[in-house]
Amino acid sequence: MSEPLKIAIAGLGTVGAGLITLLNANADAITARCGRELRITAVSARDRTKDRGIDLSGLEWYDDAAKLAVEADADIIVEMIGGSEGIALDTCMNALKAGRSVVTANKALVAHHGMEMARIAEENNVSVLFEAAVAGGIPIIKSLREGLAGNSVSRISGILNGTSNYIMTRMRNESLDFESVLKDAQDLGYAEVDPSFDIDGVDAAHKLSILASLAFGAQINFDDVYIEGIREVSLMDVQFADELGYRIKLLGIAQRTENGIEQRVHPCMVPVASAIANIEYAINAVEVECDFASTIVHAGPGAGAGPTASAVMADIMDIARDNIVPLFGVPCDKLDAIPTVHMDEHHGEYYVRLMVVDRSGVFAEIATILQNHDVSMESVLQRGRAPGEPVPLVMVLHETREADMKAAIKEISALDSVDGDPHMIRIELLHG
Amino acid sequence: MSEPLKIAIAGLGTVGAGLITLLNANADAITARCGRELRITAVSARDRTKDRGIDLSGLEWYDDAAKLAVEADADIIVEMIGGSEGIALDTCMNALKAGRSVVTANKALVAHHGMEMARIAEENNVSVLFEAAVAGGIPIIKSLREGLAGNSVSRISGILNGTSNYIMTRMRNESLDFESVLKDAQDLGYAEVDPSFDIDGVDAAHKLSILASLAFGAQINFDDVYIEGIREVSLMDVQFADELGYRIKLLGIAQRTENGIEQRVHPCMVPVASAIANIEYAINAVEVECDFASTIVHAGPGAGAGPTASAVMADIMDIARDNIVPLFGVPCDKLDAIPTVHMDEHHGEYYVRLMVVDRSGVFAEIATILQNHDVSMESVLQRGRAPGEPVPLVMVLHETREADMKAAIKEISALDSVDGDPHMIRIELLHG
Numbered sequence: 001m002s003e004p005l006k007i008a009i010a011g012l013g014t015v016g017a018g019l020i021t022l023l024n025a026n027a028d029a030i031t032a033r034c035g036r037e038l039r040i041t042a043v044s045a046r047d048r049t050k051d052r053g054i055d056l057s058g059l060e061w062y063d064d065a066a067k068l069a070v071e072a073d074a075d076i077i078v079e080m081i082g083g084s085e086g087i088a089l090d091t092c093m094n095a096l097k098a099g100r101s102v103v104t105a106n107k108a109l110v111a112h113h114g115m116e117m118a119r120i121a122e123e124n125n126v127s128v129l130f131e132a133a134v135a136g137g138i139p140i141i142k143s144l145r146e147g148l149a150g151n152s153v154s155r156i157s158g159i160l161n162g163t164s165n166y167i168m169t170r171m172r173n174e175s176l177d178f179e180s181v182l183k184d185a186q187d188l189g190y191a192e193v194d195p196s197f198d199i200d201g202v203d204a205a206h207k208l209s210i211l212a213s214l215a216f217g218a219q220i221n222f223d224d225v226y227i228e229g230i231r232e233v234s235l236m237d238v239q240f241a242d243e244l245g246y247r248i249k250l251l252g253i254a255q256r257t258e259n260g261i262e263q264r265v266h267p268c269m270v271p272v273a274s275a276i277a278n279i280e281y282a283i284n285a286v287e288v289e290c291d292f293a294s295t296i297v298h299a300g301p302g303a304g305a306g307p308t309a310s311a312v313m314a315d316i317m318d319i320a321r322d323n324i325v326p327l328f329g330v331p332c333d334k335l336d337a338i339p340t341v342h343m344d345e346h347h348g349e350y351y352v353r354l355m356v357v358d359r360s361g362v363f364a365e366i367a368t369i370l371q372n373h374d375v376s377m378e379s380v381l382q383r384g385r386a387p388g389e390p391v392p393l394v395m396v397l398h399e400t401r402e403a404d405m406k407a408a409i410k411e412i413s414a415l416d417s418v419d420g421d422p423h424m425i426r427i428e429l430l431h432g
Numbered sequence: 433m434s435e436p437l438k439i440a441i442a443g444l445g446t447v448g449a450g451l452i453t454l455l456n457a458n459a460d461a462i463t464a465r466c467g468r469e470l471r472i473t474a475v476s477a478r479d480r481t482k483d484r485g486i487d488l489s490g491l492e493w494y495d496d497a498a499k500l501a502v503e504a505d506a507d508i509i510v511e512m513i514g515g516s517e518g519i520a521l522d523t524c525m526n527a528l529k530a531g532r533s534v535v536t537a538n539k540a541l542v543a544h545h546g547m548e549m550a551r552i553a554e555e556n557n558v559s560v561l562f563e564a565a566v567a568g569g570i571p572i573i574k575s576l577r578e579g580l581a582g583n584s585v586s587r588i589s590g591i592l593n594g595t596s597n598y599i600m601t602r603m604r605n606e607s608l609d610f611e612s613v614l615k616d617a618q619d620l621g622y623a624e625v626d627p628s629f630d631i632d633g634v635d636a637a638h639k640l641s642i643l644a645s646l647a648f649g650a651q652i653n654f655d656d657v658y659i660e661g662i663r664e665v666s667l668m669d670v671q672f673a674d675e676l677g678y679r680i681k682l683l684g685i686a687q688r689t690e691n692g693i694e695q696r697v698h699p700c701m702v703p704v705a706s707a708i709a710n711i712e713y714a715i716n717a718v719e720v721e722c723d724f725a726s727t728i729v730h731a732g733p734g735a736g737a738g739p740t741a742s743a744v745m746a747d748i749m750d751i752a753r754d755n756i757v758p759l760f761g762v763p764c765d766k767l768d769a770i771p772t773v774h775m776d777e778h779h780g781e782y783y784v785r786l787m788v789v790d791r792s793g794v795f796a797e798i799a800t801i802l803q804n805h806d807v808s809m810e811s812v813l814q815r816g817r818a819p820g821e822p823v824p825l826v827m828v829l830h831e832t833r834e835a836d837m838k839a840a841i842k843e844i845s846a847l848d849s850v851d852g853d854p855h856m857i858r859i860e861l862l863h864g
Contacts, residue, residue: 022724026584029649032762033581131579137725139579146578146755147563147571149465150745152458217461275731278710292454293569293742296732299707300725310725313582323578323755330464 004037005320008072010065010091011080012045015105015132017052018305019078019312024054030313034320042072069094076101076319078312084108096120096128101324103315105132105308111206111222114213115335118327127324129315134207135160135284137307138300139314144214144288145329151290153215155255157428160207160265162282162302163191163198164230164250168267169280172242177235190282200229201250201265208252212263213328215254215288217335220328221263224340228266237353237423240381240394241269244351247277248425260339262346268428269351275299344403349378349427352397352409355390355419362417363393369415373408375400390419396427436469437752440504442497442523443512444477447537447564449484450737451510451744456486462745466752474504501526508533508751510744516540524560528552533756535747537564537740543638543654546645547767550759559756561747566639567592567716569739570732571746576646576720577761583722585647587687589860592639592697594714594734595623595630596662596682600699601712604674609667622714632661633682633697640684644695645760647686647720649767652760653695656772660698669785669855672813672826673701676783679709683860692771694778700860701783707731776835781810781859784829784841787822787851794849795825801847805840807832822851828859 009016023030023038031037042060044067062068069077069091077095079102081088088109092102097120104110110117110130117128131141135158144153159165163185170181182199185191197203209222230250241248246269254263270277275297279285284302289295301307318324328335356362363380370377381394397405409422441448455462455470463469474492476499494500501509501523509527511534513520520541524534529552536542542549542562549560563573567590576585591597595617602613614631617623629635641654662682673680678701686695702709707729711717716734721727733739750756760767788794795812802809813826829837841854 018724022582025723026582029584030582032649032766033757035763137580138728139575142574142579143571146750147574147746148569148742149749150454150458150462150742152461217464273710275707275710278705278707290742291457292450292738292745294733294736294739296570296730298728298730300728304726306724307726310580310582310722313724314579317581318578321755321757323753323757325465325753325755331467334464 002036004039005034005076005316006039006041006074007076007078007316008042008068008074009040009078009080010044010068011082012043012052013080014305015308016080017054018309019080020054022309022313030317034317036320038316038320041074042068044068066090066094069100070098074100076103076316078316079104079106082106084112089113092117092128093120096124096126099124099126101126101319102128103312103319104128104130105312107133107203107206107210111209111220114210114220114327115332118332121327122332127319128327129318130210131315132308132311134210135286135298136300136302136304137310138284138286138298138302139311140211140286140298141214142314143296143298144211145325148288148290148293148296149329151292153288153290155253155289156211156215156286157251157253158286159249159276159279159284160204160252160302161198161250162284163195164204165279166190166282167199168230168233168248168250171235172238172247175235178231178233199231201227204250204252204265208254208263208265211286212254212261212338213335216256216261216338217328217330218261218338219335221338221340224263224338226264226266226343230267232423233267233425234423236392237425240353243381244396245272246270246427247272249276251276251428253428257341259345260341262341263338264343264346267425269425270428346402347399348402349399349429350397350405351425351427352395353423354393354412356393357417357419358386358389358391359417365415365417366412369411370397370408373404375404375408434468436471437466437508437748438471438473438506439508439510439748440474440500440506441472441510441512442476442500443514444475444484445512446737447740448512449486450741451512452486454741454745462749466749468752470748470752473506474500476500498522498526501532502530506532508535508748510748511536511538514538516544521545524549525552528556528558528560531556531558533558533751534560535744535751536560536562537744539565539635539638539642543641543652546642546652546759547764550764553759554764559751560759561750562642563747564740564743566642567718567730568732568734568736569742570716570718570730570734571743572643572718572730573646574746575728575730576643577757580720580722580725580728581761583724585720585722587685587721588643588647588718589683589685590718591681591708591711591716592636592684592734593630593682594716595627596636597711598622598714599631600662600665600680600682603667604670604679607667610663610665631663633659636682636684636697640686640695640697643684643718644686644693644770645767648688648693648770649760649762650693650770651767653770653772656695656770658696658698658775662699664855665699665857666855668824669857672785672824675813676828677704678702678859679704680857681708683708685860689773691777692773694773695770696775696778699857701857702860778834779831780834781831781861782829782837783857783859784827785855786825786844788825789849789851790818790821790823791849797847797849798844801843802829802840805836807836807840
């Protein structure tokens with residue numbers, strides 16, 4: 001039996017406390033699996049007096065996490081503070097420079113500073129592990145870095161934000177509009193008081209940029225992720241999706257195309273029979289398409305103290321077992337820059353809903369504009385008749401270039417007979 | 433860059449050839465990910481002259497795999513011969529005793545000889561990896577051994593045999609009976625000429641016994657797996673399942689209960705909204721229920737040259753990266769014996785279909801027998817009226833002990849008014 005692995009935890013919120021709970025619950029099995037004891041030696045948090053329901057006696061206490069990172073009697077530092085800058089970043093950088101490996105659940109930090117962290121970790125011959133940063137307890141980082149490492153990945157996509165999926169699920173199942181589900185989700189604690197990171201797609205984009213780096217052996221490039229959230233998805237669109245055989249999901253998608261790599265987060269219509277369509281409420285799912293293993297789907301809870309602690313513990317156990325792989329699968333100098341494809345060059349099918357005044361000739365005007373932009377129609381659906389009043393007109397467009405689609409929509413929206421802004425949702429034809 | 437890892441491949445069927453194809457296709461990326469070259473140096477197969485569509489020039493050739501295991505200029509041996517005894521077993525044992533790690537896709541071999549292999553591997557300070565033995569390209573072994581290693585697993589279940597799931601899917605989707613789908617599957621190459629390992633549940637049981645060992649940190653105990661295949665599942669039952677809101681799947685299930693661990697493979701009715709219910713055709717899926725990560729589902733193709741090669745390559749890359757964990761997660765002396773629960777002690781809900789003569793009083797007789805055995809009814813369904821003729825009578829029974837259920841069925845089947853043998857299918861209430 002080797003020496004114990006000594007662990008210092010920076011941040012004692014629900015997730016930090018959850019890690020201590022997990023280690024207490026499964027200590028014997030974990031020791032057997034690692035061939036050594038895992039021992040928490042030091043912690044830091046802002047408030048020493050707060051009751052967290054866990055016993056902290058016998059542990060070194062630090063008020064300052066950045067100091068704990070350097071001074072604690074520990075082999076590794078677990079960062080559970082959160083936020084892409086400030087104390088979380090200082091804590092991780094200090095630890096790495098002091099020759100200590102870091103385990104973190106912080107997707108914003110990895111998305112923004114992952115490359116810098118990878119370089120400093122390499123220089124100091126230590127590592128940064130971040131399984132908990134993407135999709136909670138689902139071991140998707142490990143699957144990409146190890147389990148599927150023999151493959152070339154062509155596409156990775158998934159439901160990466162539980163809050164958005166929860167809202168989309170309830171809108172459909174209960175025929176509620178976005179605002180009322182959001183309000184209810186906030187009351188129930190499923191959505192933050194400031195929900196913008198979740199519902200505007202930023203959180204999913206953080207995670208997608210990490211997955212894309214691992215999948216394609218490329219440098220993280222969060223800045224080039226196209227981001228569109230779910231605020232504009234209306235109940236009417238959710239219901240039309242149903243009618244057309246789709247579900248609306250906020251997906252993160254990274255895929256190789258002829259022109260480079262697309263990274264995009266936006267609401268998608270996915271076929272109702274696809275695996276992703278049936279992932280409901282706060283569950284996350286990630287689908288990896290690759291050349292030999294074909295399409296592999298992982299699904300499970302994407303957040304919460306338990307799942308996050310599970311993922312953090314898996315990383316700690318990898319360190320304890322001395323199973324270390326470079327942060328993004330290969331050493332930094334082997335990571336290519338991502339050749340980003342601008343969203344204008346995206347090709348796909350589209351759903352477009354207009355509110356049009358119900359009079360003759362309107363549809364001919366719209367059809368002409370589409371034709372002028374080389375956009376061809378697959379199907380059209382008009383609901384209700386109310387002469388002289390706006391009624392919904394729904395079109396499904398064959399695969400086309402996004403720039404053409406947008407130009408056509410712009411022209412259509414300027415028509416007198418079109419009321420308000422058209423709603424456009426991209427259609428994704430998933431295999432899983 | 434370290435020394436190349438030299439690989440000898442025993443067996444050049446579709447899977448062995450697939451591995452060579454994979455390495456040729458992705459060699460540069462694999463070298464970058466491993467920090468060293470992977471080099472195939474030797475192969476063995478029965479027929480040297482056969483055209484396999486791959487270039488074998490420059491490789492050492494052995495007619496005898498057991499000899500290759502010892503004499504080839506190789507660091508590791510990849511066993512792709514198949515079968516639980518004979519040459520496959522000799523090859524693996526020879527390699528381990530010669531101090532060479534083994535990678536294998538052979539579930540029968542691991543199910544029957546896994547413990548012995550683990551002990552000999554430990555004695556010789558080498559390893560045996562077998563990701564490809566369960567669920568093809570899905571990295572479920574790695575997820576259990578590493579990604580979810582901080583958890584205590586309470587239950588693992590899944591669709592582990594693609595052929596059976598393919599048959600069940602087509603029976604339902606095309607309203608065909610078992611025999612005609614099987615025949616068609618054989619013509620199309622989806623089922624073997626002798627399909628018994630697949631459709632009688634033995635293949636799924638091999639895989640389940642391996643998963644159970646990893647999930648519970650216990651010695652593999654294939655002999656105690658309860659096995660029942662899909663031959664007796666009729667189209668009528670598939671259609672009644674639909675009507676009751678279920679799908680019929682051949683599942684492998686290992687779960688902790690108050691009395692010990694159940695390991696069982698049998699047709700199950702699963703709720704139509706569960707993740708497992710929607711896994712169709714030859715896709716496999718594994719659901720892990722654990723204390724911190726909650727329920728995690730992995731799905732993907734469970735067989736075929738590409739997925740198998742992907743899994744074998746992941747194992748080889750783990751060896752190349754020096755990421756070695758004990759075969760079943762912990763050293764042999766830490767593996768407990770599985771305290772098996774006999775199937776008679778299983779508790780669950782049941783679907784029972786009888787063919788009864790349509791006359792008054794029949795149902796009262798049946799209800800009395802059920803009551804005498806403490807079996808209580810949740811719902812009952814009778815289809816068609818044909819006075820004096822046998823018509824189907826379907827009952828869903830509340831949770832009960834299997835021994836009681838079976839005793840009741842035995843008595844019911846002896847009734848004059850019951851025609852032929854009753855059909856009993858266990859109902860599984862999955863969470864995913």
